[in-house]
Amino acid sequence: MKSRLLLLIVIVILGQCTPKSTPKRPKSSSSNEVLYPKREFRAAWVATIENIDWPSRKTLSSEQQQQEFTQILDSHKKTGLNAVFVQVRAASDAFYARSTEPWSEWLTGAQGKAPEPFYDPMRFMIEEAHNRNFEFHAWLNLNRGTQKNAKSVSKDHITKQKPEWFVSYGGYQLYNFGIPAVREYIQELVVNIVRTYDVDGIHFDDYFYPYLVAGETFNDAATYKKFGRGFNNIGDWRRQNINLLIKDISKAISEEKKWVKFGISPFGVWRNASTDKLGSPTEGGQPSYDNLYADTRKWAKFGWIDYIAPQVYFSFDHPKVPYLPLVNWWEENHGNRHLYIGHSVYKVDKDSPEKSWRSAGQIGKQVRSNYTSDEISGSIFYSTKHLINNNLGISDTLSNIYKYQALLPTMPWKDAIPPNSPVELEVKRADNSGAFVSWKLPIRISRDKDEIRSFVLYRFEEGEEINLENPRNIVSIIRNVGLLNFVDRNISKKKSYFYVITALDRLHNESSPSNQFFLK
Known part of the structure; x- marks a missing residue:
């Protein structure tokens, strides 16, 4: 029993030390859908x-x-x-x-x-x-x-x-x-x-x-x-x-x-x-x-x-x-x-x-x-x-x-700690048929004190699955230059949308998503 437990511990440790491959693309629910890698x-x-x-x-x-x-x-x-x-x-x-x-x-x-x-x-x-x-x-x-x-x-x-x-x-x-x-x-x-x-x-x-x-x-x-x-x-x-x-x-x-x-x-x-x-x-x-x-x-x-x-x-x-x-x-x-x-x-x-x-x-x-x-x-x-x-x-x-934007692949042997999630995501209709998106930084940026280099804004139509692995849902990858807002100009006045945003660090580790915001 002790030897089996020791073997299990060794396997777990080795699993933690071995860099994991970045998933190439989301799984398709339709055989007709062409999917591209989110990271490339x-x-x-x-x-x-x-x-x-x-x-x-x-x-x-x-x-x-x-x-x-x-x-x-x-x-x-x-x-x-x-x-x-x-x-x-x-x-x-x-x-x-x-x-x-x-x-x-x-x-x-x-x-x-x-x-x-x-x-x-x-x-x-x-x-x-x-x-x-x-x-x-x-x-x-x-x-x-x-x-x-x-x-x-x-x-x-x-x-x-x-x-x-x-x-x-x-x-x-x-x-x-x-x-x-x-x-x-x-x-x-x-x-x-x-x-x-x-x-x-x-x-x-x-x-x-x-x-x-x-x-x-x-x-x-x-x-x-x-x-x-x-x-x-x-x-x-x-x-x-x-x-x-x-x-x-x-x-x-x-x-x-x-x-x-x-x-x-x-x-x-x-x-x-x-x-x-x-x-x-x-x-x-x-x-x-x-x-x-x-x-x-x-x-x-x-x-x-x-x-x-x-x-x-x-x-x-x-x-x-x-x-x-x-x-x-x-x-x-x-x-x-x-x-x-x-x-x-x-x-x-x-x-x-x-x-x-x-x-x-x-x-x-x-x-x-x-x-x-x-x-x-x-x-x-x-x-x-x-x-x-x-x-x-x-x-x-x-x-x-390359019809969709792609995040760069992560390198977990160099850094595997993601930043914390952006907070207080808000979206408002703009006069020119776009949407004004704003958010705030988390109080604590990350466990390893790495800076947030950019943000990934996702948009989904009402009723659509919230799937962050499909790159077609990426609106923009936004450089963190201190202006925590973005204008999304590619939406319809007649549709409603869900938005979420994530943060990326220097080596492109991605945070969990922010709060979802529903735009009517």
């Missing part, structure tokens, strides 16, 4: 290197840069997105003021030159993103000292200050991650951003050790000889260097600000099953593990990252790496962390050599397919300019899918 991560990459997405030219004024970025956010919001990944460090440079690295040439035209008139781009971008209820993730390139065949490098650039830290390869100057001081330097750059800016996340893409260049060798043999004790081959040593970097950065972020997320977007294929029985049923290249020395599967499994977003840039009918089998593999291999899928909207082109990409239907099919899985928590699209340009109607396709 919907993001786009904003690439700055070579002026891919923003700013569109090196010659833009500060005002033009700001205007262009707000237009990007407004366009993404119209599409239905709720987060952006902005590349703020492209080649050991900076798109932000509080950096030890020089200003980026792709911001001002010359490396080291500050914006004129002066402003802090990242601070501006974060404020504008948050004003629209977007998460802002700072995207840093990890391995690039200088861009390929760089001609103009400022005298205070790290490649000039610490040339012994770099390996020339493929026309680039790339960090030698086997040197402990290199890893410490990159970690401090990350911590500085987390400490100084109100970012929601830190993001790395697929660049660790470099992709192979035919006829060239990444010459870190001397470093391996010096620091490779205990490793029988250089590949395992390189992987350990990246493992240490990721693990240490993860710990440093959490110690600085517990709510800041950390995630990686690796090349889609970890390894093929023909090479490794743990790999995916694919036949494509497998640079992530074998060439980039990034054991991304391990990072997710051990919880060193908060999400993994594999770049599944392949169509459903790709002959060697079809979309669905690879996604299914990641569903089984993302550990207990969020899985987002990276989508290649840049491939959508009427002249694409692949027939599947000659319409926006391929992306639409992929996103809808993701909805059949409770393991997938969202999508990220590369890159912004292709969404802005609405190539073959890709943004129209997505806005049709």
Whole structure:
């Protein structure tokens, strides 16, 4: 009897320690009703290197840069997105003021030159993103000292200050991650951003050790000889260097600000099953593990990252790496962390050599397919300019899918305590056929003293089930800027409604609903 009781206690404790999956969508009472997830991560990459997405030219004024970025956010919001990944460090440079690295040439035209008139781009971008209820993730390139065949490098650039830290390869100057001081330097750059800016996340893409260049060798043999004790081959040593970097950065972020997320977007294929029985049923290249020395599967499994977003840039009918089998593999291999899928909207082109990409239907099919899985928590699209340009109607396709607003997924391993409920909800008919909604904060905001970042207002027609899990009932997600009111302009004079409101904290934990208010 005592052993059974002990077993029960252990099971309960383990259940409390294991993060629970966020429900993907409400249960349908009708087989004809199309339901969408209430919580979904919907993001786009904003690439700055070579002026891919923003700013569109090196010659833009500060005002033009700001205007262009707000237009990007407004366009993404119209599409239905709720987060952006902005590349703020492209080649050991900076798109932000509080950096030890020089200003980026792709911001001002010359490396080291500050914006004129002066402003802090990242601070501006974060404020504008948050004003629209977007998460802002700072995207840093990890391995690039200088861009390929760089001609103009400022005298205070790290490649000039610490040339012994770099390996020339493929026309680039790339960090030698086997040197402990290199890893410490990159970690401090990350911590500085987390400490100084109100970012929601830190993001790395697929660049660790470099992709192979035919006829060239990444010459870190001397470093391996010096620091490779205990490793029988250089590949395992390189992987350990990246493992240490990721693990240490993860710990440093959490110690600085517990709510800041950390995630990686690796090349889609970890390894093929023909090479490794743990790999995916694919036949494509497998640079992530074998060439980039990034054991991304391990990072997710051990919880060193908060999400993994594999770049599944392949169509459903790709002959060697079809979309669905690879996604299914990641569903089984993302550990207990969020899985987002990276989508290649840049491939959508009427002249694409692949027939599947000659319409926006391929992306639409992929996103809808993701909805059949409770393991997938969202999508990220590369890159912004292709969404802005609405190539073959890709943004129209997505806005049709993202027809309802979505809350971002929770991360219970970081914070599972919701705020307390708003109180004294009241609704009055307005003269212009709308409704004026007001409420008050709870006396005590939350048990963990976390602030309320936004509110979720729900509306139901008289006689309709009060179901907070169906996103079609969300009127608006309202940023908490101190004005505890909202005007709902999309109601009929001839109908009566029930309203409720909830509160969200920094990590999107949702309170219980307020009092219901019936509007006749």
